[in-house]
Amino acid sequence: MITRQLGSEVRWMLRRPRTLIGLFGLVLVPIVISFGIWTAGEDGGGGPGLSAIIQGNGLVVPIFTLFLSLNLLLPLVASIWAADGLAGEAQHGTLRGLLVAPVSRVRLLFVKLFGLAAMSLFAVTLMAVVGIIAGTAFLGSDGMATLSGTTLSTGEGLVRIALFVVLVTFQMVSVGAVALAVSATTEHPLVVQAATMVTIIVFQVLGQFSSLDWLHPFLITTGFPGLVDVMRDPIPWDQIGDSTLLAGCYLLIGTGLAAIRLVTKDS
Amino acid sequence: MTTSTSAPVTAPAKTAVAARTRGLRKEYGSTVAVDRVDLEVPEGAVLGMLGPNGSGKTTTIRMLLGLVRPTQGEIELLGRPLPDGAEQSLPHVGALVEGPGFHPFLSGRENLVRCAAFEPLLPRKEIKQAVEDAIERVGLAQAAHRRYRGYSLGMKQRLGLAAALLVPRKLVVLDEPTNGLDPAGTREIRRIIADLHAAGSTVVVSSHLLSEVEATCTHVAVLHRGTVVAQGELTELLQAGGSALQVITPDVEKALSALRQAKISARPLGDGLRVELAGTSAPQVIETLVKGEARVFEATRWKTGLEELFARLTEAEEAERGMSAVDTLDGGRR
Ligand SMILES: Nc1ncnc2c1ncn2[C@@H]1O[C@H](COP(=O)(O)OP(=O)(O)OP(=O)(O)O)[C@@H](O)[C@H]1O
Ligand SMILES: [Mg+2]
Numbered sequence: 001m002i003t004r005q006l007g008s009e010v011r012w013m014l015r016r017p018r019t020l021i022g023l024f025g026l027v028l029v030p031i032v033i034s035f036g037i038w039t040a041g042e043d044g045g046g047g048p049g050l051s052a053i054i055q056g057n058g059l060v061v062p063i064f065t066l067f068l069s070l071n072l073l074l075p076l077v078a079s080i081w082a083a084d085g086l087a088g089e090a091q092h093g094t095l096r097g098l099l100v101a102p103v104s105r106v107r108l109l110f111v112k113l114f115g116l117a118a119m120s121l122f123a124v125t126l127m128a129v130v131g132i133i134a135g136t137a138f139l140g141s142d143g144m145a146t147l148s149g150t151t152l153s154t155g156e157g158l159v160r161i162a163l164f165v166v167l168v169t170f171q172m173v174s175v176g177a178v179a180l181a182v183s184a185t186t187e188h189p190l191v192v193q194a195a196t197m198v199t200i201i202v203f204q205v206l207g208q209f210s211s212l213d214w215l216h217p218f219l220i221t222t223g224f225p226g227l228v229d230v231m232r233d234p235i236p237w238d239q240i241g242d243s244t245l246l247a248g249c250y251l252l253i254g255t256g257l258a259a260i261r262l263v264t265k266d267s
Numbered sequence: 268m269t270t271s272t273s274a275p276v277t278a279p280a281k282t283a284v285a286a287r288t289r290g291l292r293k294e295y296g297s298t299v300a301v302d303r304v305d306l307e308v309p310e311g312a313v314l315g316m317l318g319p320n321g322s323g324k325t326t327t328i329r330m331l332l333g334l335v336r337p338t339q340g341e342i343e344l345l346g347r348p349l350p351d352g353a354e355q356s357l358p359h360v361g362a363l364v365e366g367p368g369f370h371p372f373l374s375g376r377e378n379l380v381r382c383a384a385f386e387p388l389l390p391r392k393e394i395k396q397a398v399e400d401a402i403e404r405v406g407l408a409q410a411a412h413r414r415y416r417g418y419s420l421g422m423k424q425r426l427g428l429a430a431a432l433l434v435p436r437k438l439v440v441l442d443e444p445t446n447g448l449d450p451a452g453t454r455e456i457r458r459i460i461a462d463l464h465a466a467g468s469t470v471v472v473s474s475h476l477l478s479e480v481e482a483t484c485t486h487v488a489v490l491h492r493g494t495v496v497a498q499g500e501l502t503e504l505l506q507a508g509g510s511a512l513q514v515i516t517p518d519v520e521k522a523l524s525a526l527r528q529a530k531i532s533a534r535p536l537g538d539g540l541r542v543e544l545a546g547t548s549a550p551q552v553i554e555t556l557v558k559g560e561a562r563v564f565e566a567t568r569w570k571t572g573l574e575e576l577f578a579r580l581t582e583a584e585e586a587e588r589g590m591s592a593v594d595t596l597d598g599g600r601r
Contacts, residue, residue, distance in 0.1 A: 001387065004384050004391055005384060005385055007384070008380075008381055008384035008385070012370070012373075012381055015372065015373060015377070016370075016372060017372055092368050092369065092370055092371070093365070093366065093367070093368020093369075094368045094369060094370060095368075096334055096362075096364055096365075096368055097368055097382055097385075097430060098385055099332075099333070099334055100332045100333070100334065100357055100360065100362045100364075101357070101358070101382070101385040101386055101387070102333070102353055102354060102357035102358065102387075103385050104353075104354060264336065266329075266334065266335040266336060267329075267334050267335070
């Protein structure tokens with residue numbers, strides 16, 4: 001029964017025109033980045049950091065792409081899915097149908113969270129795969145140059161990309177879980193998207209003020225940059241661990257709040 | 268009643284009621300939507316829920332289905348309390364509440380398949396057939412492949428009905444099912460309700476079409492301002508409410524004063540009077556009128572239809588206020 005519900009949920013998300021447009025948009029990012037770096041030519045690089053080492057390193061493209069997207073694009077997509085999942089269903093009156101089927105409210109939240117996670121993993125993987133292909137096509141690949149100055153074999157590079165995909169997906173799902181909590185309180189999907197995006201942007205702005213550094217360890221956005229440590233050799237795990245732990249807290253709190261709200265909700 | 272649920276029967280229903288509420292109350296902020304609702308839906312009945320706009324029909328139905336938590340009161344659905352027993356009872360309940368709700372970008376058929384995926388009583392391999400049957404049953408075969416976005420009001424309503432009928436149900440709850448349907452559609456709803464009734468299902472249907480209710484329902488419950496003002500078997504309610512006499516007389520004043528003296532309630536109506544037969548009888552009224560020297564041209568027994576009963580129950584205060592000026596009973600006492 002539960003597998004059937006989960007399957008139905010994912011199929012339903014995939015059928016939505018908005019999802020398809022979103023996925024299409026996401027796929028464009030690595031292509032545009034590869035193309036941009038390729039046309040910028042040799043004289044474009046020079047500065048230190050991620051974009052500098054990307055020349056001639058196609059395998060860095062997926063990581064660079066996801067790293068950039070995590071700041072805005074991926075949270076946006078997660079918030080759209082979370083918004084459609086509960087608020088959107090309430091708006092269309094389909095939530096009632098599910099509840100009288102009946103799907104217990106806790107089960108429903110689980111189904112929604114699963115759909116969000118599955119689609120996030122799919123989207124991030126898709127971006128990574130397209131990034132690998134586009135990066136290799138435009139920029140070539142001789143293994144993966146790390147931020148530590150070493151070069152990894154192609155196989156090792158792919159493992160790093162897979163790891164990054166998992167880490168980024170987890171961050172995205174955590175943002176989505178908080179968005180689900182908002183989604184459980186309203187019938188207007190746009191409110192959910194707006195609230196989520198405003199929060200993400202405000203967090204990033206707050207992250208800029210050093211006077212607020214006591215606050216920074218609690219902002220999920222603070223954890224985003226540290227994930228790029230997968231590109232070091234060997235991988236220093238502490239920042240990645242902190243970021244993931246922080247995201248885990250957001251996931252738990254978001255899910256908890258959504259559950260509390262959903263269980264007592266009148267629909 | 269044998270069910271396919273494997274859960275042990277904890278408390279068998281004492282009497283055969285499909286649903287029962289006790290002291291139901293729902294507040295939305297400071298507005299009281301529903302108060303002291305004791306509703307009883309006998310098993311196998313077709314219960315019509317009547318009431319003016321905002322009288323609490325939809326709210327009551329939502330609470331019956333566990334969609335809305337009552338502020339106070341208890342609900343028993345198919346012998347199990349809500350919300351704890353919802354997982355056992357709700358699979359046997361089909362519902363169409365406050366208009367159909369579907370995804371605009373999916374076709375009617377795809378929407379039903381999605382609904383079916385969440386029906387606990389529907390095995391996976393029967394989903395396809397169940398969906399086709401339901402589509403057929405509501406007469407939507409022509410439009411099933413089209414996107415829900417493009418459906419007409421009546422088609423949407425039919426699809427909502429199809430979702431409620433995906434699985435054979437013990438109880439079907441329909442909130443204004445004929446809303447937006449053409450006469451043929453209305454007839455079909457009537458036929459579907461009759462079929463359900465014949466198959467032994469209990470049906471709760473709210474409606475504003477009194478003639479529909481009169482034609483299809485065995486029981487009625489009338490709501491007014493959030494409370495049930497009358498409920499029971501339709502025939503009994505109509506009989507109980509049917510005691511009035513229409514008297515045609517040119518001597519309205521004389522007749523009224525004569526009746527007032529005899530403490531019989533009456534009011535002017537048309538070319539004569541309408542006399543309530545509560546606590547009196549037709550011969551007695553005629554005798555009083557003749558003694559009071561009012562010429563009686565014609566006296567007919569007032570046959571109460573549902574329409575009139577409904578009007579009386581839901582406009583009680585207004586009518587009383589209007590009547591008090593001429594009401595013989597009140598006037599005599601003063
Ligand atoms: N979600 C809500 N928030 C606030 N008030 C509500 C809500 N739902 C219902 N009400 C109020 O409760 C009362 C009963 O509403 P309800 O929808 O049950 O009426 P109804 O009998 O179904 O009316 P109609 O015939 O128009 O469908 C109304 O006064 C309505 O304003
Ligand atoms: Mg209503």
